[in-house]
Amino acid sequence: MVQTLSINFERPIPVFPLSSSVLLPHVALPLHIFEPRYLQMTKEALDSHGLIAMAVFEHTPSEQEYQHGRPPLKPHVCLGYIAQYNPLENGRYLLLLQGVCRAKLVDEIDHEPYRMAHLSPIDIEPADDEQLAEVRQQLEALVLTSDFDDVDGIDELRQILSQDTPTFAVIDLAAMTFCRADAERMYTVLADPDAASRGRWLIEQLEHDQDD
Template sequence: MTTALERIERTTQALKVFPLPSAVLFPHAVLPLHIFEPRYRALVKAALEGDKVMALAQLEAGWEGQYGERPPMQPMLCAGLIIWHEELPDGRYNILLQGVCRARLLAELPPDKPYREVRVQPLPDAVYHGPEEERLRQAVFELAGRVPASFAENLLPVAARSQGGALADVVAAAVVPEPERRQELLCELDVRARLEAVMEDVGELVARLSPVKPVGPLN
């Protein structure tokens, strides 16, 4: 059976990429997207008819006046798989994109399609086990006591079963909202350093939040 990473590796010479300045996808995380621009409807349609692989990328600074063209993309992006889709009557799509691995942009292909395609080097994480994993989990457990129960119930099981770089990525996907900071963490290839960086983000969030007061009588 073909793995998700193998599916990504088969597309590295012509990876479909959606530049989206407002969102950063992490490996192992799922991002909902509403696709309405004609060129990216064409991208999703082509992906769904083929391998279901596409990537999300950030644009370099100064893109605002060129978005309708092909402004330069930042070199680190995330390749993923469309795991669910809904095509609307007018041709728009709702999709769920699951991140698989980081990828380094090597070159952009000639503009012979309405959407953009790039040649990339996939960058899956090396296996890593260290004390940073347990410290990050403990920080997440402390955070869970300061956020709504619905948020904690979604985050805790994912954090409990994730390891190494995946643990850093799923926690960052859940707790880091700013695209610039998310892109910084996406660019961090050293798993130990990434775990420590996400632990700092969680620690800062915990420090800003008061513990959730219990509801109902105490026994």
């Protein structure tokens, strides 16, 4: 779940932008790749480093803008690694993209048919568990309450909390469990480079959800 991967940030990396799906480090995101440009992106990534940066559109583009333009992107992305792939008979791919680290877009290069950019990592050295002890304690107390028994994936998250998974990873996994359907919330977690700050924000959101 928490992994070490050597990444050369000197070279440009493929960028896969979406409006409603946000990848976080330590989280695995299933993807169905079917557009020709992203099929080419997938094939070329598989033939090289296996890396794809998941980005988020600044606004939901029109169909014309999406197909023929370069809609603006929000600055924060999550660099992912193709952990599993399954080529389908119709030429499409099913991917499992494993989130590796947060990064920021530095500059896009002139590249077709898909987008590529230079990235700058922003959370290579996460906080250690001693610094996050209070956040973990509060988060665990919330996650274990019966208020969230019906949340999809809650049993897996509780199991993770019972193990020695580092707290900075637990925070991202908890955010995916509780916020996956809310792209705005997910992007808030992605864009915050400080694990303690992300944890406190998530705790506030869960406490608010409890009160509703």
